[in-house]
Amino acid sequence: MNDETSKPDLRYISGLFQLYGDFLAATPYGTGHINDTYAAVYDQSGSSVRYILQRINHHVFKDPPAVMENINRVTAHVRRKLVETGATEVSRRVLALVPTPDGQTWTKDVAGNYWRCYLFIEKARTYDQIESAPQAFQAARAFGAFQRLLADLPAPRLRDTIPEFHHTRKRFDTLRAAIQADVCNRAAGVKREIQFCLEREALVDVLLGLQTRGLLHERVTHNDTKLNNVMIDDATGEGICIIDLDTVMPGLALYDFGDLCRSGTRPTVEDERDLSKVEMRQDLFEALVHGFLASAGEVLNATERDHLAFSAKLITFEIGIRFLTDHLQGDRYFKTHRESHNADRARVQFKMVESIERNERAMHRLVQDACG
Numbered sequence: 001m002n003d004e005t006s007k008p009d010l011r012y013i014s015g016l017f018q019l020y021g022d023f024l025a026a027t028p029y030g031t032g033h034i035n036d037t038y039a040a041v042y043d044q045s046g047s048s049v050r051y052i053l054q055r056i057n058h059h060v061f062k063d064p065p066a067v068m069e070n071i072n073r074v075t076a077h078v079r080r081k082l083v084e085t086g087a088t089e090v091s092r093r094v095l096a097l098v099p100t101p102d103g104q105t106w107t108k109d110v111a112g113n114y115w116r117c118y119l120f121i122e123k124a125r126t127y128d129q130i131e132s133a134p135q136a137f138q139a140a141r142a143f144g145a146f147q148r149l150l151a152d153l154p155a156p157r158l159r160d161t162i163p164e165f166h167h168t169r170k171r172f173d174t175l176r177a178a179i180q181a182d183v184c185n186r187a188a189g190v191k192r193e194i195q196f197c198l199e200r201e202a203l204v205d206v207l208l209g210l211q212t213r214g215l216l217h218e219r220v221t222h223n224d225t226k227l228n229n230v231m232i233d234d235a236t237g238e239g240i241c242i243i244d245l246d247t248v249m250p251g252l253a254l255y256d257f258g259d260l261c262r263s264g265t266r267p268t269v270e271d272e273r274d275l276s277k278v279e280m281r282q283d284l285f286e287a288l289v290h291g292f293l294a295s296a297g298e299v300l301n302a303t304e305r306d307h308l309a310f311s312a313k314l315i316t317f318e319i320g321i322r323f324l325t326d327h328l329q330g331d332r333y334f335k336t337h338r339e340s341h342n343a344d345r346a347r348v349q350f351k352m353v354e355s356i357e358r359n360e361r362a363m364h365r366l367v368q369d370a371c372g
Contacts, residue, residue, distance in 0.1 A: 008109070013053055014040045016107045017098045017117040021045070026053060031128055031228065034060050034335070035246070039120065050120035051098060055113050056106070060333065061246055064114040066159040068106040071116075071245045072097060073158070074150060074220070081149045092121050092231075093240050121241055124231040129269055133287040134237060136264050139230045140291030142239030143222060143260055147253060147296045150220040158220060158249045165223055165247060166255045168204035168318050172197070175321050178328040186328050190343055193324055196350050203314055207254055207307065215303040221251035226263035253304050257292055258315030264288050265312070266352055271344045278348050280355035285312070285363055289370050297371075305371050309363035313356040320349030 010026035021044035029039040029052065036055040041048055056064045078094045087093060097105045098117040106116045130136050164170050179187055179194055187194065210216045222229070224247045231241040263270070265284045268277045289308065293300075323346035326333045331342055338344075356363070 008036075008038075008055065008113075010038055010040060010053060013109060013115055014042075014051070014117070016109070016115065017051075017100055019051060019098065019117070021049065024048070030126070040117075050122070052118040052120050054116050054118070056116065056246070058114055061161055063159070063161070064106065067161045067246050068116060070158045070161060070248055071095070072105050074153070074245060074248050077153050078146070078149050089240075091119060092124065092233075095119075095121075095241065095243060095245065121231050123234045124240055125234065126228040126231060126243070128228050129267065130227055130264050130281075130284055133283050135232065136284045136287035137291035137294075138232060138237060138239035139227055139264060140239075140257075140260055140288040141295045142230045142242060142291075143225050143256060144292040144294065144296030146222060146242045147219060147256060148299050151299045153220050160249050161247060162249075165249070166251055166315070166318065167208070168314065169208055171318055171321050171325070172201060172204045175325045175328075178325045182328065184328065184330045186343075189340070190324060190327065190346075193320075193343070193346055193350060196353075197317075197321060197324065200317060200353070203317055206310065207252060207314060210303060210307070211252065215301075216252055216254065216307075217301070218250045219253050219299075220248065221253060221256045223247040223249060223251050223255055223259075225256045225260040227260075228263075253296065253300060254307055254311035255315060257288075257308055258311030258313075259319070260292070261285060261288055261312035262316040262319055262349070262352065266348070268348070270348060271341060272348050273344055275347060275351045278351040278355070280312075280352055280359060282359060282362065282366075285359075286366055286370075289367055293370055305367065308367045309360055312363070313353055313360060316349050316352045316356065320346045320353065323349060 011023050014023055019042055021042040024041040024043055026038045026040040030037045034057045038053045040051045040053050058064050061067050075095050079090060082090045082093055096119040099105060100107045106114055108114055175197060207216060222242060224244060229242060229244040230239045231243060233240045265280045267281055272278055323342045327342035327346060334342055336342055
């Protein structure tokens, strides 16, 4: 009936889940790079009710059932913790999966595509770029709370939905291989960016080395903590719900904080072409530090706290590596909308790395002061 390159029959897809009422419409929703997301509208006794339908990109997530197993476990655990602590509006504070008629959390269409459905969180939205320090604080506090709530997730260990997703050494080695292969003859156009990466190779082993020595511990982490993965309440400005849980799996707390700084301290869009506008904002970094420590500080150890500023540089560098690698390999991972789109994205990340390098000492002092 449909495949990943065709327009899906969303009336049919929505009928694969326990949705009540009359289907009215479904339209593309959000700005995600990987999955295809739609907002489906149903008429339920005269009221319009929305749901989120998502087609899981099974080329990126090779084992969608494992992804859904993780999501189901994580959301159920967070929901229990919220109920136990007397939280209000729990259905707005954690994603709620809509089951299929046989009680499953996902389904496949006749073309072999994997789909899931969530309740739509109303009166809240995501932002692609930060707008204020209070907003940065709220986003960081929400991601920190997500880690804290999952600190006691019972065994077994979560599945690795993308093995070695934040393994910075392997990301770097993949880039080096892409440079050497140059399958699309694009390396000549990004010589400066390639040299930038090669000069900073030593960065990629720092956190991995600390983990090997037992100074950093594996935790349940989101692994994609960009700003547009937290819902901000329209009325209160509170960060109320963490979304896009495909990459929730074992990882390092510093990966989450570093990636949050990557998007949360940049005052421009991710693919900004005017690099003169790209500069790490210290006031936003300070807000992120205080927000993250306010909710996750009690579960972080000394080594984690000591490397918060470094993690901002490392993960920004890593994401730049990934964009540059994808550009060299022919844009196979991230969706692109123009020529050299991934190269533009990489340049923004590298400009941010340079900005962080100029401010890193002050950032570290700020963290020390915040930790007391």
